[in-house]
Amino acid sequence: xxxxxxxxxxxxxxxxxxxxxxxxxxxxxxxxxxxxxxxxxxxxxxxxxxxxxxxxxxxxxxxxxxxxxxxxxxxxxxxxxxxxxxxxxxxxxxxxxxxxxxxxxxxxxxxxxxxxxxxxxxxx
Numbered sequence: 001x002x003x004x005x006x007x008x009x010x011x012x013x014x015x016x017x018x019x020x021x022x023x024x025x026x027x028x029x030x031x032x033x034x035x036x037x038x039x040x041x042x043x044x045x046x047x048x049x050x051x052x053x054x055x056x057x058x059x060x061x062x063x064x065x066x067x068x069x070x071x072x073x074x075x076x077x078x079x080x081x082x083x084x085x086x087x088x089x090x091x092x093x094x095x096x097x098x099x100x101x102x103x104x105x106x107x108x109x110x111x112x113x114x115x116x117x118x119x120x121x122x123x124x
Contacts, residue, residue: 020065025072033069034119036082037062054090062091070096070124079122088120096122 005013016023020037040054051057070079081092092099099120 021061021068023068025068028072029074030072031074031077032080033073033077034080034082035069037065039084039087054086058087058091062087063095066092066095070122073124075124077124079124081120082117083120085118088118092120 002013002015005011014028038048040057041051049061051060066081073079079096081088083092088099100123101121103119103121104116105119
């Protein structure tokens with residue numbers, strides 16, 4: 001992936017393969033963050049923790065993850081999160097307030113022809 005990106009841009013790219021909750025974001029400099037974390041119980045990744053409820057997932061996954069990544073984002077940085085509306089309303093609005101911008105985009109889903117997701121954007 002890095003070799004592909006080097007052909008497209010002069011931007012330095014570093015990739016880290018670690019548990020996102022354990023990574024020390026303060027050790028790196030970044031001014032743009034885009035993430036699409038797993039939605040409540042819908043997406044399963046290798047080594048996922050099995051949370052007992054949405055509330056537990058909010059408290060032990062989303063809130064710590066979003067807080068850590070936002071805190072270390074450079075001043076004037078851009079924070080973009082692709083999540084379902086429920087996570088936006090229950091986690092992100094209480095943490096950061098309403099998004100400064102919301103960009104809808106269609107995602108190809110075989111079972112839902114009108115499936116729409118949002119990218120929620122904050123400027124720090």
